[in-house]
Amino acid sequence: MTDAAISANELARNFGQRPALRGVSLEIGRGEIYGLLGSNGSGKSTLIKILAGALKPTAGRFHLSGTTGYVAQRFGLYEDLTVEENIVFHTRCHGLSGATLTASVDESLQLLGLNDWRRRTTNELSFGWKHRLAIASAISHKPAILLMDEPTAGIDPVARGITWRTLAAIARTGTAILLATHHLDEAEQCHRIGFLEEGRLIASNSPTELISQTGQPTLTGALAAMAAKGQAQ
Ligand SMILES: Nc1ncnc2c1ncn2[C@@H]1O[C@H](COP(=O)(O)OP(=O)(O)OP(=O)(O)O)[C@@H](O)[C@H]1O
Ligand SMILES: [Mg+2]
Structure with a gap:
């Protein structure tokens, strides 16, 4: 290899x-x-x-x-969680915690322009914004x-x-x-x-x-x- x-x-x-x-x-x-x-x-x-x-x-x-981050063509999000909670969940699944977790989530929100949406429930987002959230969730653990x-x-x-x-x-x-x-x-x-x-x-x-x-x-x-x-x- x-x-x-x-x-x-x-x-x-x-x-x-x-x-x-x-x-x-x-x-x-x-x-x-x-x-x-x-x-x-x-x-x-x-x-x-x-x-x-x-x-x-x-x-x-x-x-x-x-490590890998994956955004599927038919990506899945937790619709009842907030935007921030979705990213936190994905990031925690990859083993991040504490200050590193918080900083990574903040950075992802910032990078995808999701800051103003962070406390909104995911099911309020339009499709395009959900897609951006799926990307933010996939990149936050810095794969x-x-x-x-x-x-x-x-x-x-x-x-x-x-x-x-x-x-x-x-x-x-x-x-x-x-x-x-x-x-x-x-x-x-x-x-x-x-x-x-x-x-x-x-x-x-x-x-x-x-x-x-x-x-x-x-x-x-x-x-x-x-x-x-x-x-x-
Ligand atoms: N779960 C499945 N069961 C049976 N056939 C499948 C399955 N998934 C994909 N295929 C078939 O495999 C081929 C490739 O599909 P694939 O989804 O990889 O194409 P794609 O290039 O991603 O297309 P698109 O641009 O529409 O997303 C197609 O003929 C498709 O019908
Ligand atoms: Mg395809």
Whole structure:
């Protein structure tokens, strides 16, 4: 094994006879933001769930070099607890207590712009704000690895920008971030992008390299070319 934060070797997962993931190998370094792209049903969530320990692979192996934070595509929150209580609960589950716990919770509330909501009951929040709370809960114990399945889905454009600045700052502290997204403007901000097509990782490179590899003028064009090539195989 290498010293990568995330290392996956030929991961595969079938549901019944149907393959959802077919031999995905991947290494993600500390401080790297890696974006997973691919059409609906291409296997993004399946890969993230396996790495998060929420799903067993049918074949293959993986290694994570530290603690993880996970934001599921269908994230769960305790609706009857306040915003702050939700973050406290998640953070305590990861073993933090006392002054460290309080400081971490305060920092997460601040980072996701949730300070004004901290004493509100979670079920009062709109979907986008709940999603921000799910992110705040996942990052507050300062995991070495963040696994996020479409962390900005349903979040308004301004808040998406804030969330991305937060993720970039977290990555600069050495955290490895693997996230799924359908937003190309977000993909452009990733250090590397992995493109999944029917469970296969058909491209894995920096946005600029993907563009020059395909000879396309934009990332949109490059991904379309990758998809066309993937389907032709
Ligand atoms: N629990 C399950 N039981 C059966 N099939 C499943 C299950 N979970 C996922 N699949 C199938 O595995 C494939 C990959 O699904 P997955 O959720 O990983 O895709 P995705 O890339 O995350 O899609 P989306 O962009 O819609 O979130 C799909 O064909 C899906 O129907
Ligand atoms: Mg998904």
